[in-house]
Amino acid sequence: MGLIVQKFGGTSVGTPERIKNAARRVARTREAGHDVVVVVSAMAGETDRLIRLAREVAAQPDEREYDWVVSTGELVSSGLLALALLDKGVSARSIDASHIVRTDADHANARIRTVDTERVRAELARGAVLVVPGFQGMTESGDVTTLGRGAGDLSAVALAAALKADACEIYTDVTGVFTSDPNVVPRARKLARVSFDEMLEMSSLGARVLQTRSVKLAKRYGVRIHVRSSFSDEEGTWVVPESEVMERLVVSGVTYNRNEAKVTIFRVPDTPGVAAAIFSPISEAGILVDVIVQNVAHDGKTDMTFTVPRGDLARCLPIAQEVGRKLGAGGVVSDASVAKVSVVGLGMKDHAGVAAQMFRALSAEGINIQMINTSEIKISVVIAERYVELACRVLHDTFNLGAAAPGAEES
């Protein structure tokens, strides 16, 4: 008998029928003799709806009230899942995450400070399944916070870590982590295992199957995650320490992120302090700059191009224009229809030629590379958004990801 954390994502609780399906799974785990803590997301589409509502009534919603509103999707789904469990004769109760998860006050993107396991254990000792709304917590002073989009995964991993759970199961609408988004690349292959570092890179580059911060937390606390489908019993993907991964492919995944916009400031002076002058006010506005390319200078002038999340472009442009004016730049242009496509793999660390192979494959399809960014285990390119799906498929084929590596475990 162990303690299992089971998290159900938005699609997995998207309809009453699906909530009953999730309840059946929880009931089975309970029948096998385990204690179960369930973490739920809002029903599919609900968080988006709540965000739209908040923005309809206020152009710049107050952050405390905004979190109050968008956190409610999970309250509904947790209650509904508890109802479905009780209806099946399984002792269950929903519990307010604000009693358990203490966070800082960075609304809409709060960080978890502590998780109150005593309270959870006391409830479990009464023999009930606990259903916890994901994605939220509460500050020391009693304000509801949310933890960032997709953070139901983070809530689940935090609870699994704090409770030293025997397993952390993430139930979603695909059967595991694939070599690329299976909804975009039909030939994508499910990975039996993936290391924390590779998963971290894949998540942060757009593979939304696991939220990035949840993977970071899992790595820090050694929480092994089982990503699997809520619609089948198929074994999913285990996210585990690197030492447990059999296959160490040069390239193990292709990811994309459509949430990108590109800004260019033309002809800024090529002198010390210019980059700081441009990027300081942008970062002070809380905008995360991603890829940066600075051209080689001509006549003492250079062009500076960078990407920001698409939703932040409208805020970023006036800042860039203001800095441009101060620097006597030649102008500012932007493009909100770009995307980033990346290849990821631990084996790249000691393997040359991946970048060249990637660029050749894209050029053979006539896809223009606008920006390039590399690290030890990934290569990213910024391209026109309309080529994203083609680029993913071509790169998936180029690196032969549809076929299992020799000697690797089959999933």
Ligand code: ADP
């Ligand atoms: P949930 O609502 O269960 O949290 P998400 O929509 O957040 O589910 O994540 C699951 C989705 O992630 C899948 O439907 C799939 O389209 C997408 N995805 C992107 N990249 C990958 C990948 N490499 N492997 C699996 N799924 C991926």
Ligand code: ASP
């Ligand atoms: N409901 C939240 C969101 O859509 C959290 C989650 O689903 O994980 O971002």
Ligand code: MG
């Ligand atoms: Mg998710």
